[in-house]
Amino acid sequence: MPEMNPNRKIIHIDMDAFFASVEQMDNPVLRGKPIAVGGAENRGVVAAASYEARKFGVRSAISGVLAKKHCPDLIFVRPRFDRYKEISNKIRTIFHEYTDLVEPLSLDEAYLDVTVNKKGNPSATLLAQEIRLRILNEVGLTASAGISINKFVAKIASDYNKPNGQKTVNPDEVIPFLEVLPIRKFYGVGKVTTEKMYQLGIFTGLELKSKSLEFLEKHFGKSGNFYYNVVRGIHNSEVKSDRITKSVAAEHTFDVNLSSEIFMMEQLEKIANSLEKRLKKHGIAGKTVTLKIKYSDFTQQTRSKTMPYFISDKGLIMETVKELLFQERMKDSVRLLGISLSNLNTEEKKTVVVQLKFAF
Known part of the structure; x- marks a missing residue:
């Protein structure tokens, strides 16, 4: 069995209501008001909500109507992903002044391994404070942080003192911290x-810990x-500084359900065009084309085909998509279509990390 490694120092930085905070920063009229980034129309979905909106139960992934x-x-504010990416890149530049071991999870969060860092500072807690202060002063946004011996605990800890706070779980505090943690707060x-865990009598980390490996695997x-x-x-x-892209996808949810394959092909052409641009921008090609179909009753279906060679051209993608679309009859009208390319030509880069023991 593996053992707990108390010698690593991992920071998880999570921006506070990132998309909404960027909108409030850029438009002073929105500051202090409940805002949602996303669509208000029938099929619109909230991508992010300000803390003022969260007080009313507005959360990401719920419908705009709800x-x-x-x-x-x-x-409601329309998302500006180019702007969010611009801000995200500024934040990542700050991260890399402390360590090259930066693993972005999305535009608004990342893991940093500061076991050995460019500042020569043995305290991950002080480094997290300094990074958060720099983000505030240089970018204008607040961030929260979790600090611990591994990514799992650091991720949970970053949510403890949100917004604009941080929590350190020292090596000798990890087990007590996890034992009292409600199971619903376990990342993953x-x-x-x-x-399911509730039904099995597991409500806290301590109760999870009491179960045998055989029981949990069963x-x-x-x-x-x-x-x-x-x-x-x-x-x-x-913490992997070069995360491997496993697939590239593009999809669209329609205002009106589609029931004709002819109309679907028209939309798939547009989706394939967006996918091609992403692939060409990053120099990525793949062998497996997957067509994603979400029906009006919200059931989902995927159809895939693997080619003997790498492709990234829209024309070749659409040839396969057309074949997949007419592979079998649609069971209902369609509310969403998507195309993804996987089995990519990207290669994993391994980084050797030298881990030393310092005080937190």
Whole structure:
């Protein structure tokens, strides 16, 4: 069995309501008001909500219609992803002044391994404070941070003192911290798994820890091994500065359901065009084309085909997509279509990390 490694120093930085905060920073009229980045129309979805909106129960991934019911005064703002990416790049530049071991999870969060860092500072806690202050002074936004011996605990800790706060879980505090943690707050334990654990009498980390590996694997399959280890502070996944892109995708949700394959082909042409631009921009090609179909009853279907060679050209992608579309009859009208390319020509880059022991 692997063992807990108390010598690493991992920081998880998470920007506070990133998309919404950028909009409020750029437009002073929106400051202090409940705003949602996303669409207010029938098929619109909230991508991010300001803290003022969250007080009313507005959250990301809920429909714009439901969000408006929760908060009648909610202000909807169209997303500006180019602007968010611009700000994200400025923040990452700051990260790289401290360590080259930066693993972005999205535009608004990243892991930093500062076990050995460019500042020669043995305190990950002080480094996190300094990084957050620089983001505030140089970018104008607040960030929260979690600091611990591994990515799992650091990720959970970053959510503790949000917004604009941080929490350090020292090596000798990891086990007590996890034992009292509600199981619903374990990173990687979703709503369905939480309910299943409740049914098995598992409500806290301590109760999870009391279960044998055999018990957890019986009820949760391969994930059982993960739960068995993390509750014991064991999560030795490295911070990878070059995360491997496993797939590239583009999709679209329609205002009106589509029932004709002819109309679907028209939309798929547009989606394939967007996908091609992303592939060409990053010099990526792939062998497996997947067509994603979401029906009006919200059931989802995927159809895939693997080519004997790498492709990135829209024409070649559409040839395969057309074949997949007419592979079988549609069972209902369609509300979403998507195309993804996987089995890519990207290669993994391995980084050797020298880990030394310092005080937190």
